[in-house]
Amino acid sequence: MVEKATFTVKKGLAEMLKGGVIMDVTTPEQAKIAEDAGAVAVMALERVPADIRAQGGVARMSDPAIIEAIMEAVTIPVMAKCRIGHFVEAQILEALGVDYIDESEVLTPADEEHHIDKHQFKVPFVCGCRNLGEALRRIGEGAAMIRTKGEAGTGDVVEAVRHMRRVMSEIRRLTSMREDELMAAAKEMQAPYELVVQVAKEGKLPVVNFAAGGIATPADAALMMQLGADGIFVGSGIFKSDNSAARARAIVDATAHYNDPDILAKVSRGIGEPMRGLAAASLKEEERLQVRGW
Amino acid sequence: MKVGVLALQGDVAEHVSMTRAAGAEVVEVRYSNQIEGLDGLIIPGGESTTVGKLMERFGFVDEIRKHAARGLGVFGTCTGLILLSREISNSGQVRLGLMDFVVKRNAFGRQVDSFEADIEIQAIGGPPMRAVFIRAPYILSVGQGVEVLARFEDKIVLARQERHLACAFHPEVTSDTRLHRYFLDMLAGKV
Numbered sequence: 001m002v003e004k005a006t007f008t009v010k011k012g013l014a015e016m017l018k019g020g021v022i023m024d025v026t027t028p029e030q031a032k033i034a035e036d037a038g039a040v041a042v043m044a045l046e047r048v049p050a051d052i053r054a055q056g057g058v059a060r061m062s063d064p065a066i067i068e069a070i071m072e073a074v075t076i077p078v079m080a081k082c083r084i085g086h087f088v089e090a091q092i093l094e095a096l097g098v099d100y101i102d103e104s105e106v107l108t109p110a111d112e113e114h115h116i117d118k119h120q121f122k123v124p125f126v127c128g129c130r131n132l133g134e135a136l137r138r139i140g141e142g143a144a145m146i147r148t149k150g151e152a153g154t155g156d157v158v159e160a161v162r163h164m165r166r167v168m169s170e171i172r173r174l175t176s177m178r179e180d181e182l183m184a185a186a187k188e189m190q191a192p193y194e195l196v197v198q199v200a201k202e203g204k205l206p207v208v209n210f211a212a213g214g215i216a217t218p219a220d221a222a223l224m225m226q227l228g229a230d231g232i233f234v235g236s237g238i239f240k241s242d243n244s245a246a247r248a249r250a251i252v253d254a255t256a257h258y259n260d261p262d263i264l265a266k267v268s269r270g271i272g273e274p275m276r277g278l279a280a281a282s283l284k285e286e287e288r289l290q291v292r293g294w
Numbered sequence: 295m296k297v298g299v300l301a302l303q304g305d306v307a308e309h310v311s312m313t314r315a316a317g318a319e320v321v322e323v324r325y326s327n328q329i330e331g332l333d334g335l336i337i338p339g340g341e342s343t344t345v346g347k348l349m350e351r352f353g354f355v356d357e358i359r360k361h362a363a364r365g366l367g368v369f370g371t372c373t374g375l376i377l378l379s380r381e382i383s384n385s386g387q388v389r390l391g392l393m394d395f396v397v398k399r400n401a402f403g404r405q406v407d408s409f410e411a412d413i414e415i416q417a418i419g420g421p422p423m424r425a426v427f428i429r430a431p432y433i434l435s436v437g438q439g440v441e442v443l444a445r446f447e448d449k450i451v452l453a454r455q456e457r458h459l460a461c462a463f464h465p466e467v468t469s470d471t472r473l474h475r476y477f478l479d480m481l482a483g484k485v
Binding site: 002012035097 | 301303304305306339341343344348351352372373384385400404406407409411412426428429467468
């Protein structure tokens with residue numbers, strides 16, 4: 001029997017992206033630069049997070065014409081973002097045939113209570129998280145891939161580190177628990193019990209977990225990999241820097257060889273200025289994107 | 295039997311545990327000088343443009359060709375199949391050219407067209423194999439030395455040439471180790 005859109009097929013694509021870098025792009029030209037640098041996928045956007053942050057207003061799904069032009073330009077998978085809870089934007093992205101949908105806190109949420117019921121879609125979803133409970137709630141809703149939220153559009157890696165460390169240490173904590181403690185753990189982290197039991201048993205998330213939100217240098221990418229990320233999203237970090245092609249390639253190489261300081265030193269050399277960035281600690285509460293969604 | 299899994303990008307861990315379960319000693323290959331002394335090399339599923347570029351940048355292309363000439367067997371799944379090919383019909387990207395076939399990338403369509411299906415493979419025996427196809431390629435045509443081992447709806451999805459094996463789907467994301475065992479048997483000269 002032939003079956004499409006099974007969970008194996010959905011999370012399977014994310015598994016094929018492991019050890020790779022997914023780059024935000026806003027034009028077909030940028031998408032080509034990303035592909036030539038060795039990106040495993042691109043995220044098609046109208047504005048990168050740093051510009052969304054600077055310009056303010058309501059951030060929505062991109063114009064389908066932009067997404068389609070990017071899908072035409074490259075042969076690697078193309079992802080696109082919809083607003084949290086905006087299942088019609090997701091329906092539109094599915095109709096366009098994008099390869100993955102990011103239900104993203106970078107866009108202005110459409111629903112402050114409910115995330116999308118992702119089981120209803122053929123196209124797989126990636127969602128952000130700050131801790132294990134949030135990751136498992138999204139997986140419970142059908143997400144086939146997880147990423148840390150970090151703090152998008154800042155070029156400051158501190159929040160991505162915080163979220164990755166938290167997820168990994170909460171997984172380790174679950175694996176050391178007695179079975180009769182897991183229901184209380186599920187209650188405490190507000191996560192589906194069955195998924196808590198699964199993580200406790202296997203010692204890892206049931207889906208791939210990438211790092212995102214503030215990665216700007218090859219060293220940042222390698223840091224996140226050493227902390228346990230399966231791969232890297234780079235948003236504003238590449239096309240807000242002064243030599244995008246060189247930086248993109250260096251981040252790809254650093255992600256592949258994240259445990260080799262000699263290679264990291266070599267690829268970090270002479271790639272121009274990184275994005276100027278914005279210290280995440282200087283943001284006001286209402287400027288923090290990571291608190292969107294739950 | 296010592297088998298390396300190319301660990302530049304892709305689902306490396308899945309292949310490592312499958313190959314170990316099939317009974318081989320397994321190493322993750324991150325540097326081209328690790329290929330020396332291996333009986334077999336597995337090129338995992340991943341993004342073929344990415345793995346191809348990393349193979350070029352880190353000196354794998356000539357090294358793999360050199361060791362294939364002395365008898366190294368290579369098993370490629372999906373991305374690995376693309377990289378083993380002589381020709382890619384819809385791309386000029388790097389390839390090893392170790393197997394005489396023409397492949398089409400993303401031949402079944404985009405992710406929404408990805409699927410799983412049961413595939414008959416006589417060479418490995420037993421019931422049909424559950425095959426997972428993800429933005430998968432298929433083989434358009436093969437040269438004389440290539441043996442076709444499986445088709446899906448008349449598309450070639452599994453082929454062998456001497457000590458090399460190429461597969462369009464992902465046995466490594468299932469729990470069925472038969473193809474990995476078949477590859478080890480190929481290396482041992484049993485099949």
